[in-house]
Amino acid sequence: MWKNQHLLAAAFCAGAxxxxxxxxxxxxxxxxxxxxxxxxxxxPCTDGVKNGExxxxxxxxxxxxxxxxxxxxxxxxxxxxxxxxxxxCCDTACDADCDACAADLKESGDESGTCGPSKAESVxxxxxxxxxxxxxxxxxxxxxxxxxxxxxKECETFACDPEENACFTECSxxxxxxxxHVCDAESGECVLAPxxxxxxxxxxxxxxxxxxxxxxxxGQECTEAEPxxxxxxxxxxCCDTxxxxxxxxxxxxxxxxxCSNVAxxxxxxxxxxxxxxxxxxxxxxxxxxxxxxxxxxxxxxxxLSAGGTFVxxxxxxxxxxxxxxx
Numbered sequence: 001m002w003k004n005q006h007l008l009a010a011a012f013c014a015g016a017x018x019x020x021x022x023x024x025x026x027x028x029x030x031x032x033x034x035x036x037x038x039x040x041x042x043x044p045c046t047d048g049v050k051n052g053e054x055x056x057x058x059x060x061x062x063x064x065x066x067x068x069x070x071x072x073x074x075x076x077x078x079x080x081x082x083x084x085x086x087x088x089c090c091d092t093a094c095d096a097d098c099d100a101c102a103a104d105l106k107e108s109g110d111e112s113g114t115c116g117p118s119k120a121e122s123v124x125x126x127x128x129x130x131x132x133x134x135x136x137x138x139x140x141x142x143x144x145x146x147x148x149x150x151x152x153k154e155c156e157t158f159a160c161d162p163e164e165n166a167c168f169t170e171c172s173x174x175x176x177x178x179x180x181h182v183c184d185a186e187s188g189e190c191v192l193a194p195x196x197x198x199x200x201x202x203x204x205x206x207x208x209x210x211x212x213x214x215x216x217x218x219g220q221e222c223t224e225a226e227p228x229x230x231x232x233x234x235x236x237x238c239c240d241t242x243x244x245x246x247x248x249x250x251x252x253x254x255x256x257x258x259c260s261n262v263a264x265x266x267x268x269x270x271x272x273x274x275x276x277x278x279x280x281x282x283x284x285x286x287x288x289x290x291x292x293x294x295x296x297x298x299x300x301x302x303x304l305s306a307g308g309t310f311v312x313x314x315x316x317x318x319x320x321x322x323x324x325x326x
Contacts, residue, residue: 070113088112097124097147098140107142117143125150129160132178134167157181157190174200180208196230196240219257234259246271247278264299264315280315288314 044052045064053061056071060078069089073079079089086094090101094115100122103112107119118124120142127150128135136150155167159178168176170188177183177190179201184191193200195210202214207229209215215229216222220238225231228238232250235243239250243259247268252260264280265287267273272284277299279285285299286292290312292303298312 068113070111085115086112090115096145097138098122099145117145124148127165129155129162129165129167132156132158132160132167134160134165178212180212180214217257245282246284247282286312288312 045054045058048057050057052063054064055061055073055078056067059065059067059071060073066080067073067078067089069079069081069091071079071089072087073084073089074087076082076084078084081089081091083090083093085092086100086102086105088102090113092115094101098118099115100106100118101112101115103109105118105122106116108116110116118140120140122140123137124140124147125138127137132155134153134155136153138147138150141148153167155178157178158168158171159176160166161168161176171177171183171190172185172188174182177200180193180197181190182193182197182200183189192210192212193208195208196218197208198206198217200208202208202217205217205220206214207217209229209231216227216238218228218230218238218240220228221236222228222233222238223236225233227233230238230240232239232242234241235249235251237251237257239257239259241259243250247262248259249262249268250257250259252262261280261282262268262272262278264278266278267276268278268284272278275286275290276284277287279299279301285301286297288298288300288311290298292298292310292312295301295303297303300313300315302313303310304313
């Protein structure tokens with residue numbers, strides 16, 4: 001068509017008035033090699049060769065017509081079906097875990113362009129790691145389009161690596177370890193945290209026990225030892241030690257959960273009562289004004305003569321002041 005129009009324009013110019021001469025010269029100088037249809041110039045979308053932006057021979061891309069099913073594609077717009085899967089135009093979206101549209105990926109081996117089950121044993125899905133269990137990628141069975149479950153592996157003393165979706169295999173910090181374990185930086189191994197350790201995956205009011213589990217932290221109320229991470233229930237609270245000597249308690253205000261000395265002058269139940277009181281250092285002694293034979297018998301540490309009778313002295317003021325401080 002362009003060639004005919006050019007010849008028509010040339011014929012018109014041959015008999016034109018001189019005033020049109022300039023326009024005729026411009027037409028006459030048109031580069032004929034750029035006119036479609038002239039010798040040596042072909043349409044890239046009909047030349048039988050995959051070139052330019054085509055995704056397959058004479059189709060696809062931004063300039064040529066869309067491709068039929070089974071032809072190569074890069075995006076859905078390359079295909080007449082509107083679906084591009086596994087690099088070929090497909091009859092459906094073909095986007096399940098275990099389906100394919102390319103012949104070499106299908107269990108049936110049928111021609112490309114029709115969606116069908118993927119080859120058996122094809123890897124599918126993504127690996128995951130959660131709560132100390134790593135689940136590998138799954139596999140297809142060649143019949144279903146569903147991805148079969150992957151193999152599971154316990155992380156054991158390690159935690160899950162969120163970036164790799166797999167278990168850590170060595171550690172450089174405690175966060176690489178599982179619940180109630182800490183990192184031994186020298187060996188790169190995760191080891192049990194000591195009983196009573198806080199944090200490390202436990203709740204705020206919990207601590208680690210000696211087996212790697214979270215239990216009640218020191219200072220929490222208890223009636224028996226089993227719920228306590230320390231394994232000690234003393235004076236109604238979980239305690240850091242057995243705290244079973246006279247004049248020591250685990251429920252003293254300001255140090256609840258930590259075995260501490262009972263204040264000087266106070267009693268300590270059956271272990272230190274009656275004529276005896278605590279000396280403030282974790283031992284019993286005779287109370288002030290009780291008769292004594294020597295200093296060691298007195299909780300105050302002083303046995304004084306009073307009218308021919310020896311009695312225990314009062315506690316020094318400075319000791320009482322110290323015991324009253326929080």
